[in-house]
Every structure is written in C-alpha cells, then in structure tokens.
Amino acid sequence: MMEYDPVIYSRILTGVTLGFHAIFATIGVGIPLLIALAEWIGIKRNDEHYRLLARRWARGFVITVAVGVVTGTAIGLQLSLLWPSFMEVAGHAISLPMFMETFAFFFEAIFLGIYLYTWDRFKKKIHHWLLVIPVVIGASASGFFITTVNAFMNSPYGITVENGVITNINPLAAMFNPATPTKVAHVLSSAYLTSAFILAAIAAIYLLRGNQHVYHKKALHLTMTVACVFAIVTALIGDLSGKYLAEYQPEKLAAAEWHFETTTEAPLILGGILTEDGEIAYALELPYALSILAHGDPGAEVIGLEEFPEEDLPPMIVHYLFDLMVISGIFLAAVSMLFVIMRLRKKWNEHNKPLLWAILAGAPIALFAIEMGWFFAEIGRQPWILNGFMRTAEGATTSQHVDLMLYLFILLYLVLAVSCVTVLRKMFKSNPVEQELLDRGIE
Ligand code: HEB
Ligand code: HEB
Structure with a gap:
C-alpha cells in the first residue's frame, strides 16, 4: 500500500x-x-x-x-x-x-x-x-x-x-x-476515427465467423471509408498539435521527445530507455523529424528541457505515451487505407482473414490511442x-x-x-x- x-x-x-x-x-x-x-x-x-x-x-x-x-x-x-x-x-x-x-x-x-x-x-x-x-x-x-x-x-x-x-x-x-483549435479538432476527429473502427470491428466479427450477409459487408465499407478519412485528418491535426505545443507548451513537447538541449535539426526519438546518467539508449532516431513536427522546417530550432527549472518539468514517462499513440495511429491509418485501396481495386473479399483480424484489432487499438493521447496531454501538463x-x-x-x-x-x-x-x-x-x-x- x-x-x-x-x-x-x-x-x-x-x-x-x-x-x-x-x-x-x-x-x-x-x-x-x-x-x-x-x-x-x-x-x-x-x-x-x-x-x-x-x-x-x-x-x-x-x-x-x-x-x-x-x-x-x-x-x-x-x-x-x-x-x-x-x-x-x-x-x-x-x-x-x-x-x-x-x-x-x-x-x-x-x-x-x-x-x-x-x-x-x-x-x-x-x-x-x-x-x-x-x-x-x-x-x-x-x-x-x-x-x-x-x-x-x-x-x-x-x-x-x-x-x-x-x-x-x-x-x-x-x-x-x-x-482550443488543435485540441478540439484532434479530439473530434480521433473520436470519429475510433467510433468507425469500433463499428467496423463488429462487422468484422460476423464476417470472421463465416456470416457472409451483404449487410455486414456494407457496414464494413462504410465504416472503413470513414476511418480512412479520419485517420488522415487526425494525423494532420496531430501535426498541428505538435506545432501548438512547440509554441505554447514547449516543455511538454521536449519531454515527449526527451529533447534535453535546445538544438536545430532535432530528431524524433522512438522508444528507447533513459540511462541513469540521462543518456538515451536503444532508441530509433528519425533525423530532423522533431524540427518538422514542431515548426514544419527540418532546420528549425527546438527548445530543450534544459531551459526549464527542474521543478517545472513533466514526468519523462510521457515519451512512451506519445510513442504509443503515434504507433497506434500509424496502424489505424495503414489498415483502413489498405482496405479502401484493395476495395477500389476489387482485390478485397470477405475471405481475407488477416485484414479482417487487423480491423478487429483496430477497435481496441483506437481506444488505446485515445487513452494514451489523453494521458500524454494530461501528465505532460504536470506539475501544473x-x-x-x-x-x-x-x-x-x-x-x-x-x-x-x-x-x-x-x-x-x-x-x-x-x-x-x-x-x-x-x-x-x-x-x-x-x-x-x-x-x-x-x-
Ligand atoms: Fe494524438 C493528444 C499528436 C495520432 C488521440 N496528439 C496529442 C498531442 C499531440 C498529438 C502533439 C498533445 C496535444 C496537447 O497536449 O495539446 N496524435 C499526434 C500525432 C498523431 C496522433 C502527430 C499522428 C500519428 N492521436 C492520434 C490518434 C489518436 C489520438 C490516432 C486516437 C485515435 N491525441 C489523442 C487524444 C489526445 C491527443 C485523445 C488528447 C487531447 C489533446 O488533443 O490534447
Ligand atoms: Fe484530465 C487529471 C485523463 C479530460 C480536468 N486527467 C488527469 C489525469 C489523467 C487525466 C490521467 C491525472 C494526471 C496526473 O495527475 O498525472 N483527462 C483525462 C482523460 C480525459 C481528460 C482521459 C478525456 C475524458 N480533464 C479532462 C477534461 C477536464 C479535465 C475535459 C476538465 C473539465 N484532469 C482534469 C483535472 C485533473 C486531471 C482537474 C486533476 C489535476 C491534475 O492536473 O492532475
């Protein structure tokens, strides 16, 4: 206790x-x-x-x-x-x-x-x-x-x-x-995306169980098309949320990326761990990507954690929350786009089990992304x-x-x-x- x-x-x-x-x-x-x-x-x-x-x-x-x-x-x-x-x-x-x-x-x-x-x-x-x-x-x-x-x-x-x-x-x-603008837009579009995936998962369950009624196929077409649109919109607005953070809550963005020193050409860090002496180990680095997320320019300067008093820093764990949201978002976009493309090319049918399973997994993953997004935004606001x-x-x-x-x-x-x-x-x-x-x- x-x-x-x-x-x-x-x-x-x-x-x-x-x-x-x-x-x-x-x-x-x-x-x-x-x-x-x-x-x-x-x-x-x-x-x-x-x-x-x-x-x-x-x-x-x-x-x-x-x-x-x-x-x-x-x-x-x-x-x-x-x-x-x-x-x-x-x-x-x-x-x-x-x-x-x-x-x-x-x-x-x-x-x-x-x-x-x-x-x-x-x-x-x-x-x-x-x-x-x-x-x-x-x-x-x-x-x-x-x-x-x-x-x-x-x-x-x-x-x-x-x-x-x-x-x-x-x-x-x-x-x-x-x-307000980025938060409201990101919350609404991610809600449309997630709801579409939840309803799609229900249709996917029926099809996976061998029920091939056209009703469920129509449900899947509608929900996956909506999901595809809002997966793209959510990611685009997420990018704007990053730019909002860079301007108004730079310490939250810096904590999300373990960006300690103010630098230009800042990389985005995926995964990894923080060693005891504050080094980043085992992480995947995407060069310039943080500068692009923060300012839309690969050379831009991104403020680092060093500029803030220690007692004002959010917990470093928010890095993982942000990563998990982003990875979930990429999965959702990939699955819904794949479905839409295959359907347009008439390559999709209800016997494509792997894709149906991926759609089914998409529902809990979308909800998970919502939770990670909120926990990131709220824990990243600490200590305030x-x-x-x-x-x-x-x-x-x-x-x-x-x-x-x-x-x-x-x-x-x-x-x-x-x-x-x-x-x-x-x-x-x-x-x-x-x-x-x-x-x-x-x-
Ligand atoms: Fe997210 C949050 C980005 C995807 C959900 N996002 C967030 C933030 C950011 C982001 C920066 C923070 C903001 C503040 O704090 O203000 N995202 C992003 C990006 C992407 C994303 C870049 C792409 C990948 N998300 C996503 C998805 C989802 C989400 C997919 C679900 C589905 N987010 C979210 C939420 C949140 C976030 C819910 C919380 C709210 C706000 O906005 O904040
Ligand atoms: Fe929040 C807190 C989540 C929305 C208000 N949040 C919190 C937390 C979490 C959350 C996780 C904890 C953090 C710490 O402490 O670290 N949110 C969340 C979610 C959502 C939200 C998921 C969606 C639903 N919020 C929100 C809203 C509001 C809020 C809308 C208003 C009304 N929060 C809040 C408060 C708090 C929180 C007041 C407490 C304090 C702090 O900061 O923490």
Whole structure:
C-alpha cells in the first residue's frame, strides 16, 4: 500500500474517472456521425440495409450514452470535491463552457429520443433523417465545450491572477484559448476515427465467423471509408498539435521527445530507455523529424528541457505515451487505407482473414490511442493544474478519505462496464440481423 497522500489519490481517482469516461465520451461523440451517414446512404440509394445499420447502431448507442451520463456526472462531482482550490480559481472562467456542455447534452438527448421513436413515421424518409442532425451537432458540441475547459487548463488565457485571486475574467477569451483549435479538432476527429473502427470491428466479427450477409459487408465499407478519412485528418491535426505545443507548451513537447538541449535539426526519438546518467539508449532516431513536427522546417530550432527549472518539468514517462499513440495511429491509418485501396481495386473479399483480424484489432487499438493521447496531454501538463498559474498539489483537497472514494468508484466503473457489455450483447443476440431483415420483408 502506498502512503496516504490526498493529492496522489485525487490524481489517480481523477485519472481513472476520466480514463473510463473517455471511452464513452469518444463513442458518444463519434457514433451519431456514422448513424447519420448510414441513414443518408440508405435513403439516397434506397437501400434498406444501410437504414437498418443506422437503426441498430442507434439502438446500441443509447446504452453507451446512459453510461456516459453516469461517468460524466462523476467527473463534475469529483472536480469540485477533489480540486476545490482549482475550481475556486478556474471556476469563474470555465463555468460558461461547463454549462454549455450540459445544454448541448440535453439538446442531443431530446432529439435522440424523438429520432428513436419516429422510424417509419414520416411520409418522406428524409424528414426522419433531419432529426439525427441535431444529435450529431449536440454530441460534437458537448465534446467541443468540455475540451475547451481542458484546453484552458493547458493554456489559461483571459484571466489575470494576483496572489491566487482572479482579478479579471474574460470567459470567451478563456474558452477560445490558444490550445482550443488543435485540441478540439484532434479530439473530434480521433473520436470519429475510433467510433468507425469500433463499428467496423463488429462487422468484422460476423464476417470472421463465416456470416457472409451483404449487410455486414456494407457496414464494413462504410465504416472503413470513414476511418480512412479520419485517420488522415487526425494525423494532420496531430501535426498541428505538435506545432501548438512547440509554441505554447514547449516543455511538454521536449519531454515527449526527451529533447534535453535546445538544438536545430532535432530528431524524433522512438522508444528507447533513459540511462541513469540521462543518456538515451536503444532508441530509433528519425533525423530532423522533431524540427518538422514542431515548426514544419527540418532546420528549425527546438527548445530543450534544459531551459526549464527542474521543478517545472513533466514526468519523462510521457515519451512512451506519445510513442504509443503515434504507433497506434500509424496502424489505424495503414489498415483502413489498405482496405479502401484493395476495395477500389476489387482485390478485397470477405475471405481475407488477416485484414479482417487487423480491423478487429483496430477497435481496441483506437481506444488505446485515445487513452494514451489523453494521458500524454494530461501528465505532460504536470506539475501544473492550471499551466503557469497553479500547481496540481495546490489545487487538491486535503480530505483524508480519497482512498476509500477511489475504491468505491473503481467498483462502480466495473459494475457499469459489465452491465453495459451484458445489456448490449443481450440486445443484439436476441434480435439478430437476419431476423430483423425478415421482419421488414428485406432480403
Ligand atoms: Fe484530465 C487529471 C485523463 C479530460 C480536468 N486527467 C488527469 C489525469 C489523467 C487525466 C490521467 C491525472 C494526471 C496526473 O495527475 O498525472 N483527462 C483525462 C482523460 C480525459 C481528460 C482521459 C478525456 C475524458 N480533464 C479532462 C477534461 C477536464 C479535465 C475535459 C476538465 C473539465 N484532469 C482534469 C483535472 C485533473 C486531471 C482537474 C486533476 C489535476 C491534475 O492536473 O492532475
Ligand atoms: Fe494524438 C493528444 C499528436 C495520432 C488521440 N496528439 C496529442 C498531442 C499531440 C498529438 C502533439 C498533445 C496535444 C496537447 O497536449 O495539446 N496524435 C499526434 C500525432 C498523431 C496522433 C502527430 C499522428 C500519428 N492521436 C492520434 C490518434 C489518436 C489520438 C490516432 C486516437 C485515435 N491525441 C489523442 C487524444 C489526445 C491527443 C485523445 C488528447 C487531447 C489533446 O488533443 O490534447
């Protein structure tokens, strides 16, 4: 057992809650887009298979939304319980986006309810499709607003703090801080990418089990095409995130690359270990790549860790988190591109087991990349809870019972995870695709 320290336990509890929430938040942001696309194609091509895809995805989506609401509520609760001083200082600046997130959620939930209960109720199918648009917008807007809060913690703009007291607040400047554009864009596009891979994996499972219904092939085509687009977009925006870091949080980027001395023509370090005397061993070096990531120029100067006081440096472990995210991203892009290219050249068929397995593996790998990305961004922000203004230890509670809370919440998340999986399995097992197609009089 580690020695009791409320700060450590608060950080772990916050990390566990957010890490668990991230799974449902990602699905919650991404799936509506795929539902909307599937129904749209179904209507345009008059193809009932695509409409049924939208229907079944929407049904499963409701369950994950419900879990997302519980974990999201836990975050709100924990922010004020565990980080009272932080909320006191930052609360004024972040209450606007926090409120807007709740508003966006209600907007989404109301239309989702109507959408689910009005299939086949409209004379024109396209009118039903219009109902999913507010769901897509609401889901992405929640992601947008809450991410601005996190962006604000990384680059607190729009406030003046004197002796720990806020003297001047501009909520809009706080919301649209320098970290907002890249963070929001990277979070949204990686959510679309991950959701596409999760739905693709479901189709891949059926095909691997020998079920060759064209319904599953259509699901795979749609989801892999979306995944391919967003794999590229996510990587391009990730590159811009690197440039954001180089300008506003150079110590985070330098820690990610174990870049100790300020140099030009800086290489990107993949893997490796840090020896006791601070040398890098067994690493793969990509020459110039860090200068390109930071400034888009192979000769550019990249600030090194030496320029920062020791007590302001993030933990060096973030290097591995960044690497794991990048490697996962390359895998996802490669698999989805391969699928799309093979399909365009008519080289793909459902008997290509290795590719199906790779798609199936893509779902957990995408979720893993999301976790690594967030852990990198959040641990890389340390030791600051409000970058440059307030240290994490200053923001924490001094309560003596955070350890108990941690165990109880872990238990809650386990229960939620198991129930969510059980309900989803029951829901789809008791109502197979073939049966539902028959019921609707479709082949
Ligand atoms: Fe965060 C913390 C994750 C989002 C707020 N995070 C944290 C941690 C982690 C995380 C892992 C721990 C770190 C340390 O301590 O080292 N996040 C995460 C994720 C996500 C997030 C996964 C997605 C979902 N956050 C977020 C948001 C926000 C936040 C959005 C706002 C609202 N965080 C936070 C806080 C904290 C954290 C307050 C505590 C403090 C520190 O800094 O740590
Ligand atoms: Fe990532 C984060 C880059 C891919 C997810 N990213 C991040 C960062 C960076 C990056 C720089 C940090 C930012 C800050 O802090 O602000 N990425 C990148 C690149 C790439 C990527 C370059 C290519 C390879 N990602 C990716 C993928 C995914 C991701 C694939 C999933 C799927 N990230 C992520 C997340 C995060 C990150 C979630 C957190 C949030 C932010 O933005 O921050």
